[in-house]
Amino acid sequence: MRSFLVFAVSFIILVPVATAQDSLTLEQAIEAALKNNYDIQLTRNDSASYALDNSYSWAAFLPQLNGTAGTTWNRNNQRLKFTKRSGGGDSSVTRDAVKTHNTQYSLALNWTLFDGLKMFATRNRLEELATLGELGVKNQVTNTVAAVINNYFNIVRQKQQLKAVEEQISINEERVKLADKKLSVGLGSKPELLQARVDLNAQKAAQLQALTLIAQLRDQLNQLIGFRQGASYQVSDSIPVNTTLQFGELAQKFEETNPALLFAKKNIDIARIVVKERKAELFPTLSLNSAYNFTQNDNSVAVNINQPFYNQNKGFNYGLNLNIPILNGFNTKRLIKQAQLDVRYQQLAYDNQRSQVEVGLGNSFKNYELQKRLLELEQNNIELAKENVMIALERFRQGVSTFLELREAQISLQDAYNRLIAARYNTKLAETELLRLKGDLIR
Numbered sequence: 001m002r003s004f005l006v007f008a009v010s011f012i013i014l015v016p017v018a019t020a021q022d023s024l025t026l027e028q029a030i031e032a033a034l035k036n037n038y039d040i041q042l043t044r045n046d047s048a049s050y051a052l053d054n055s056y057s058w059a060a061f062l063p064q065l066n067g068t069a070g071t072t073w074n075r076n077n078q079r080l081k082f083t084k085r086s087g088g089g090d091s092s093v094t095r096d097a098v099k100t101h102n103t104q105y106s107l108a109l110n111w112t113l114f115d116g117l118k119m120f121a122t123r124n125r126l127e128e129l130a131t132l133g134e135l136g137v138k139n140q141v142t143n144t145v146a147a148v149i150n151n152y153f154n155i156v157r158q159k160q161q162l163k164a165v166e167e168q169i170s171i172n173e174e175r176v177k178l179a180d181k182k183l184s185v186g187l188g189s190k191p192e193l194l195q196a197r198v199d200l201n202a203q204k205a206a207q208l209q210a211l212t213l214i215a216q217l218r219d220q221l222n223q224l225i226g227f228r229q230g231a232s233y234q235v236s237d238s239i240p241v242n243t244t245l246q247f248g249e250l251a252q253k254f255e256e257t258n259p260a261l262l263f264a265k266k267n268i269d270i271a272r273i274v275v276k277e278r279k280a281e282l283f284p285t286l287s288l289n290s291a292y293n294f295t296q297n298d299n300s301v302a303v304n305i306n307q308p309f310y311n312q313n314k315g316f317n318y319g320l321n322l323n324i325p326i327l328n329g330f331n332t333k334r335l336i337k338q339a340q341l342d343v344r345y346q347q348l349a350y351d352n353q354r355s356q357v358e359v360g361l362g363n364s365f366k367n368y369e370l371q372k373r374l375l376e377l378e379q380n381n382i383e384l385a386k387e388n389v390m391i392a393l394e395r396f397r398q399g400v401s402t403f404l405e406l407r408e409a410q411i412s413l414q415d416a417y418n419r420l421i422a423a424r425y426n427t428k429l430a431e432t433e434l435l436r437l438k439g440d441l442i443r
Helices: 002-014 026-036 038-055 057-061 118-184 190-225 247-251 259-280 331-398 403-438
Strands: 064-083 090-114 285-299 310-323
Touching (some): 026 038, 118 331, 247 403, 259 331
Antiparallel strands (some): 090 285, 285 310
């Protein structure tokens, strides 16, 4: 039985196909989103790119080694004229199809020994970018999980609304039966029966609208968690709410846990490293150069007595190269100032983000407290509304009240349901937003 349950859960998560008989828990929806959500996958790809660059950061300290090789065959017709040393006139030599063969290869090494410590700053920047990629993934995962929670419980909310509508339908059906029965025995009026049928049809229309909205919300959730469009499943029937959150715990050191703030703070660190890289360009660059060269010429015919048939040259050379920046149109100075402005920009972006998160925490907690009080109030109120409808229905059945009193009681019950369901869902939204801002939505 345990193996069967594990297989069933894996099938729901790994295969994005569901039928009306399947059930999908919030945990399964979140797990599927972590595997299939496109935004998370794109962010992970960026993070993998940063991590790949960082894994090769040590290569900045290695020398560059390049090799070249080539060989050439020539077949030329040559005609040369020489001035005679004694006597008059010139002498000439003509040769056809003169063959030559040239071979050369070289191995060159260039090793930067000092560049104003720029290579160290570059390595640190790549390390920080790798960390930035991880923080970006965490931030995206947090936002996606919050979206999944809100969308999932929105479906649950609409299911509860549908249940409330169906309860109203059953009451209206009873009203129609009673109104029809009263009319048939001469104790009622036709307008009462017509109004009962109008109210019944209105609730049936509301039922159709609720079913359509549930299907639309399910498609939205399918897109978030990577299920195919049209996949159908059953969600939970209740919205669990944590009513024990405390503002002091949420507001304490939120700068160290909020993913968006950590992401913005890391951008400041990277911008400061870029300043170091730019400043390093003011220093001289010292590099070691070395090469091994080989050339060989092989001629089939020596046209000139001073021309060799065969020539080979090979050898090793090395030296130091010092590049001193003197004047480049103040471009380096401009780049340093641009990098410093970017540090200022990233600091302002962080301060702005921190202010928004701080305000968001305060407002979300106020809303959280309000919705908790409303939820408690409406939970008590719904029982009163139900009892009132039952009494009004019984009085109407006994003929001691009018259909207007019953209809008013129904409207009160419908409004009470709407407020209760809204309060429960809004409390969950506020709870999710508080945990998202704090950074405690995922661990």
